[in-house]
Amino acid sequence: MLDISVHKIAQVILMSRELERAEGELRGFIDRLTEEEQASLVAVMWIGRDSFSADELEEAKATAMTEATVPTADYLLGTPHLSDHLENGLDALGLSAADEEDDLIRGG
Numbered sequence: 001m002l003d004i005s006v007h008k009i010a011q012v013i014l015m016s017r018e019l020e021r022a023e024g025e026l027r028g029f030i031d032r033l034t035e036e037e038q039a040s041l042v043a044v045m046w047i048g049r050d051s052f053s054a055d056e057l058e059e060a061k062a063t064a065m066t067e068a069t070v071p072t073a074d075y076l077l078g079t080p081h082l083s084d085h086l087e088n089g090l091d092a093l094g095l096s097a098a099d100e101e102d103d104l105i106r107g108g
Contacts, residue, residue, distance in 0.1 A: 002044070002093070003036035003061070009044060009086055010100035016082040023077065030073040038072040039064040041086075045079060048089030057093065 015026035030038065043060035046052045052060040068075075076082055090097055 002040045002057070002095075004033065004038075004040040004044075006090065006095050006097050007100045007104075008033070008037065009041065009090060010097035010104060012041060012076075013083040013086050013097055014101055014104055016077075016086075019077070027073040027077065030076060031071070033072075035065070036061075039068075042068075042072060042076065044089035044093070045076065045082065045085045046089070047092050048085035048087065049081075054092040054094075 011029060012026065015022040015029065019026065030041070033041065039061045042064040043052065043057055046060050046064070047054055047057065052063075079085065087097060
């Protein structure tokens with residue numbers, strides 16, 4: 001089970017698409033997440049880039065917690081195609097951020 005809401009992942013996806021304008025905002029948003037939320041966010045990204053499968057979610061979260069050597073925001077912002085990997089990870093887990101992204105775009 002994810003320790004972060006799909007809504008928060010959708011926010012990261014949207015901000016990472018606007019990285020040139022929103023890097024500081026995205027970095028602050030990730031820094032304010034709990035350690036568990038950050039680990040889940042990294043795990044979803046790893047699943048999305050096929051480093052782990054969807055049924056290895058718990059292992060991916062544990063690995064993210066134990067192997068964190070740099071701040072999560074630095075790690076994620078240094079990952080090419082972050083928004084794509086997050087969307088693919090959610091898809092693999094049977095989740096979608098589409099509705100949340102639409103709500104955020106509309107200011108909901």
